[in-house]
Amino acid sequence: xxxxxxxxxxxxxxxxxxxxxxxxxxxxxxxxxxxxxxxxxxxxxxxxxxxxxxxxxxxxxxxxxxxxxxxxxxxxxxxxxxxxxxxxxxxxxxxxxxxxxxxxxxxxxxxxxxxxxxxxxxxxxxx
Amino acid sequence: xxxxxxxxxxxxxxxxxxxxxxxxxxxxxxxxxxxxxxxxxxxxxxxxxxxxxxxxxxxxxxxxxxxxxxxxxxxxxxxxxxxxxxxxxxxxxxxxxxxxxxxxxxxxxxxxxxxxxxxxxxxxxxxxxxxxxxxxxxxxxxxxxxxxxxxxxxxxxxxxxxxxxxxxxxxxxxxxxxxxxxxxxxxxxxxxxxxxxxxxxxxxxxxxxxxxxxxxxxxxxxxxxxxxxxxxxxxxxxxxxxxxxxxxxxxxxxxxxxxxxxxxxxxxxxxxxxxxxxxxxxxxxxxxxxxxxxxxxxxxxxxxxxxxxxxxxxxxxxxxxxxxxxxxxxxxxxxxxxxxxxxxxxxxxxxxxxxxxxxxxxxxxxxxxxxxxxxxxxxxxxxxxxxxxxxxxxxxxxxxxxxxxxxxxxxxxxxxxxxxxxxxxxxxxxxxxxxxxxxxxxxxxxxxxxxxxxxxxxxxxxxxxxxxxxxxxxxxxxxxxxxxxxxxxxxxxxxxxxxxxxxxxxxxxxxxxxxxxxxxxxxxxxxxxxxxxxxxxxxxxxxxxxxxxxxxxxxxxxxxxxxxxxxxxxxxxxx
Numbered sequence: 001x002x003x004x005x006x007x008x009x010x011x012x013x014x015x016x017x018x019x020x021x022x023x024x025x026x027x028x029x030x031x032x033x034x035x036x037x038x039x040x041x042x043x044x045x046x047x048x049x050x051x052x053x054x055x056x057x058x059x060x061x062x063x064x065x066x067x068x069x070x071x072x073x074x075x076x077x078x079x080x081x082x083x084x085x086x087x088x089x090x091x092x093x094x095x096x097x098x099x100x101x102x103x104x105x106x107x108x109x110x111x112x113x114x115x116x117x118x119x120x121x122x123x124x125x126x127x
Numbered sequence: 128x129x130x131x132x133x134x135x136x137x138x139x140x141x142x143x144x145x146x147x148x149x150x151x152x153x154x155x156x157x158x159x160x161x162x163x164x165x166x167x168x169x170x171x172x173x174x175x176x177x178x179x180x181x182x183x184x185x186x187x188x189x190x191x192x193x194x195x196x197x198x199x200x201x202x203x204x205x206x207x208x209x210x211x212x213x214x215x216x217x218x219x220x221x222x223x224x225x226x227x228x229x230x231x232x233x234x235x236x237x238x239x240x241x242x243x244x245x246x247x248x249x250x251x252x253x254x255x256x257x258x259x260x261x262x263x264x265x266x267x268x269x270x271x272x273x274x275x276x277x278x279x280x281x282x283x284x285x286x287x288x289x290x291x292x293x294x295x296x297x298x299x300x301x302x303x304x305x306x307x308x309x310x311x312x313x314x315x316x317x318x319x320x321x322x323x324x325x326x327x328x329x330x331x332x333x334x335x336x337x338x339x340x341x342x343x344x345x346x347x348x349x350x351x352x353x354x355x356x357x358x359x360x361x362x363x364x365x366x367x368x369x370x371x372x373x374x375x376x377x378x379x380x381x382x383x384x385x386x387x388x389x390x391x392x393x394x395x396x397x398x399x400x401x402x403x404x405x406x407x408x409x410x411x412x413x414x415x416x417x418x419x420x421x422x423x424x425x426x427x428x429x430x431x432x433x434x435x436x437x438x439x440x441x442x443x444x445x446x447x448x449x450x451x452x453x454x455x456x457x458x459x460x461x462x463x464x465x466x467x468x469x470x471x472x473x474x475x476x477x478x479x480x481x482x483x484x485x486x487x488x489x490x491x492x493x494x495x496x497x498x499x500x501x502x503x504x505x506x507x508x509x510x511x512x513x514x515x516x517x518x519x520x521x522x523x524x525x526x527x528x529x530x531x532x533x534x535x536x537x538x539x540x541x542x543x544x545x546x547x548x549x550x551x552x553x554x555x556x557x558x559x560x561x562x563x564x565x566x567x568x569x570x571x572x573x574x575x576x577x578x579x580x581x582x583x584x585x586x587x588x589x590x591x592x593x594x595x596x597x598x599x600x601x602x603x604x605x606x607x608x609x610x611x612x613x614x615x616x617x618x619x620x621x622x623x624x625x626x627x628x629x630x631x632x633x634x635x636x637x638x639x640x641x642x643x644x645x646x647x648x649x650x651x652x653x654x655x656x657x658x659x660x661x662x663x664x665x666x667x668x669x670x671x672x673x674x675x676x677x678x679x680x681x682x683x684x685x686x687x688x689x690x691x692x693x694x695x696x697x698x699x700x701x702x
Contacts, residue, residue, distance in 0.1 A: 039151070047147055050139075050143040053136035053140055054132075056133050082173075082174065
């Protein structure tokens with residue numbers, strides 16, 4: 001058993017589940033999407049990315065790439081949310097919340113790919 | 128792959144995760160803890176405000192409390208956060224600096240830089256493994272000749288010393304064990320422009336490893352190795368090492384030649400060593416009894432050769448049983464540092480003595496004691512450590528054997544021009560009178576200046592002027608090359624030693640020897656001559672002047688003008 005890989009699996013799956021929780025619900029209904037969940041998803045996704053830094057295997061590099069994609073999407077989502085609630089005069093409109101959720105949806109897709117890769121890697125390990 | 132970047136990233140994982148965790152916990156705290164705005168209403172910070180506040184708090188405490196004055200619970204949390212973020216930053220920065228100062232990391236960076244520099248070398252270079260006395264002498268000589276080298280050395284102190292050697296080139300150097308194939312590969316042994324590998328470490332086994340690795344990675348590359356024991360010499364030769372230099376055997380040959388054919392030895396000496404001795408110092412044949420002190424590697428090598436030439440030898444050895452001496456040798460037990468031992472060995476009837484022990488102090492003591500006993504002795508001494516060079520010079524010894532200099536000189540002969548090695552082989556076929564004439568020639572040419580040698584090849588790239596002229600059917604003679612390019616009447620202080628034509632050797636060609644395309648000529652003379660000679664062989668105008676004595680017009684207009692004039696002259700002459 002490789003402890004490093006197990007911890008990484010924990011973080012990458014946690015990022016996926018949190019993101020899924022945020023994504024779930026009507027796309028333009030603010031009440032269905034919790035900002036704390038978005039925050040948690042972003043933090044966990046960042047940690048998962050950092051854990052793949054300096055991995056010289058091919059699969060490790062691909063995992064780094066997918067979680068970087070998820071980070072980018074989530075950061076954009078968070079920026080949109082911050083813009084909507086602090087800067088925009090109209091506040092959290094339905095359009096803005098919809099784009100925030102769709103960004104997180106994209107991140108969710110990246111997370112799912114990470115999880116699939118992780119599962120593939122785990123299955124190939126014989127011991 | 129770039130190992131260094133991966134290592135940094137790997138080491139940065141923990142500090143980065145720590146920072147992320149500290150920041151996210153702090154931000155979350157501010158979002159959760161209720162505050163009041165300036166009108167006393169309940170106000171929750173949102174993530175944007177919290178992130179803004181934590182960001183500037185972590186780096187610069189003292190912006191004030193934003194967006195509203197804090198409540199007591201918020202200040203309480205701020206206290207935690209201040210220490211948390213400051214500790215987080217200190218830890219992260221500390222971890223980065225520790226990574227940068229880590230020895231393995233520094234080695235990796237140096238290795239990476241070294242590899243890049245070697246990969247970017249465009250000009251041909253020699254790979255020198257071992258930067259001891261021999262290595263530094265060879266590298267310095269190579270640089271003087273404008274040849275690049277790459278150095279691998281085990282001791283960092285010697286690499287540091289290289290910076291102080293004031294070499295004209297920037298020489299890539301690496302502190303690493305050259306017996307690892309990886310290291311040799313990084314040093315460019317498999318690169319096209321690596322001309323040869325020189326294994327000059329003082330460890331035979333390491334030299335063997337380097338030679339093997341070099342031959343395996345690129346079989347046609349020239350490999351030269353120094354060696355101290357016979358077993359390793361055989362081993363190295365067995366897989367095609369091109370040159371194996373054993374300082375003891377080389378010196379024994381040298382000494383034997385000096386005794387039996389001094390003029391040939393002097394010619395050899397002048398050609399391979401820039402600090403040659405003058406003609407008057409020629410060692411007069413000393414046939415008679417020789418005393419050999421110390422029957423180690425040097426003593427055995429000399430004894431074997433003297434025995435073949437039928438010279439009488441007496442051996443002084445402190446441990447005759449251990450050395451397994453043959454019964455028919457004349458052996459005196461002792462060191463040779465005391466007068467009684469030397470007298471017992473018959474110093475009064477001897478012509479020469481060899482102080483060949485592995486201890487410099489003993490060797491010097493033997494030299495001084497022997498001279499006390501007999502003034503006219505020819506004295507040969509082995510110098511083991513280079514730092515004793517001044518003491519040995521002061522002892523006024525006829526011949527000093529310094530292994531490092533012997534190897535360095537030998538390598539320089541090989542590197543200078545392969546033709547010289549061939550010439551040195553050729554002069555072995557000739558007798559003493561021939562060699563004496565040759566040395567007298569040398570003496571006239573250079574007097575007190577160093578005698579240099581170089582080779583010139585007649586082809587399109589290196590000697591375009593001769594190539595063109597020969598193609599037009601104008602004969603070029605050897606004497607044209609050694610004529611002064613500015614004044615035809617003056618001969619340059621240089622002479623042609625040998626012409627190599629299609630594998631055939633023409634020794635000491637006559638002045639009117641006609642050159643052909645593809646010839647290779649070995650010259651010797653004062654080193655400044657080479658530059659003047661390059662004028663003649665590269666510049667068609669200079670060559671024309673040297674051959675015909677006329678400064679011919681080279682520009683188109685001038686050529687037309689002079690041609691017409693010449694033609695009219697010709698017509699006038701014939702009519």
